[in-house]
Amino acid sequence: MSSTYDRGTVENFGRWREFSAGMWAWVLHKFTGWILIGYLFTHIAVLSTATGVDQAMVEANEDIYTNTLQDLEELVIVRFLEIGLLSVAVFHILNGIRLLMVDLGVGLESQDKSFYGSLALTAVIAVASIPTFLGGVF
Amino acid sequence: MAEHYSSFQRSSWRWVAQRVTAVFLIGALAFHFVLLHFINHAAEISFAGTQARMDEIGYLSLMVTFLVTAAFHGLNGVYNALVNQGLEGTQKRVVGLVLVLAGVLLVGQGTYVALSMNGFI
Numbered sequence: 633m634s635s636t637y638d639r640g641t642v643e644n645f646g647r648w649r650e651f652s653a654g655m656w657a658w659v660l661h662k663f664t665g666w667i668l669i670g671y672l673f674t675h676i677a678v679l680s681t682a683t684g685v686d687q688a689m690v691e692a693n694e695d696i697y698t699n700t701l702q703d704l705e706e707l708v709i710v711r712f713l714e715i716g717l718l719s720v721a722v723f724h725i726l727n728g729i730r731l732l733m734v735d736l737g738v739g740l741e742s743q744d745k746s747f748y749g750s751l752a753l754t755a756v757i758a759v760a761s762i763p764t765f766l767g768g769v770f
Numbered sequence: 771m772a773e774h775y776s777s778f779q780r781s782s783w784r785w786v787a788q789r790v791t792a793v794f795l796i797g798a799l800a801f802h803f804v805l806l807h808f809i810n811h812a813a814e815i816s817f818a819g820t821q822a823r824m825d826e827i828g829y830l831s832l833m834v835t836f837l838v839t840a841a842f843h844g845l846n847g848v849y850n851a852l853v854n855q856g857l858e859g860t861q862k863r864v865v866g867l868v869l870v871l872a873g874v875l876l877v878g879q880g881t882y883v884a885l886s887m888n889g890f891i
Contacts, residue, residue: 662851669844673872676837676880683886697817705813714812721799728792735789764808 653744657727664724671717678704708769715765719758726750788846791839798836817887824888837880845869 651659682700689695704710730746733739739746806812810819823829849869857865885891 665844665847665851668840669848672840672844673876676876676883679883680879683883695817697820698815701815702813714807718803718807721803725796725799729796732789732792761807764811767811768813 653747657730657743657747657750660723661727661731664720664727667717667720668724706769711765711769715758715761718761718765719754722757723750723754726753784846784850788843788850791843794835794839795843798832798839801832802836820887821889824884830884830888833884834881837884838877841873841876841880845873 678700679697682697684696686696689699727747727750730743730750733746734743806815824833849866852865853862882891
């Protein structure tokens, strides 16, 4: 049987000490969701500016898209932001799978454990991705 | 006994759509990341490579579906988060309208970019 309760507002930051695993999962899912939708708008904007045609570049056998992406990838900060984006995406996916399981009524008694598992697996994947993301930038 | 809480109303079609798109996005987002960061490294991405991928109708349609579902899932999530914070009345209607408009523009622009990469435009 479902029930609802008033959790107050997230903006009341003084409450963070009272947060349970479920509240942290809720906060982190919202936080990563806001980042992902913000990134989607940014991603389409960057790709939009990179798909134009510059006649001078065409004559030099180059194109804006390749130059834009390669210039961005030369920046160390972009490589670190990519690791951050991967971490955000992986957590949102893993916690999202957890939420789908909760909706299906699967593993309701293990919600805390599956949240900690999502965090741990996100950390492992983020660390394991570092060589790939930082390769060739230094 | 574990308590169940969801900010979504179960009777709403958006509640169902949020979960259906979530299932699709789990696969699509993971595929997108693996293909463009681990199989093809982002630093080595070129327009020619992107164009070759986008030339395949299966890949192009997957990317456009990915865009549409991600836009819906993200903007519907934002809307629900705001409603959950107490948004109501005229503000709720205006925010809903702005988010729908933003979604239409995002999908329109994204599809235009995809078709530019594909060479159709």
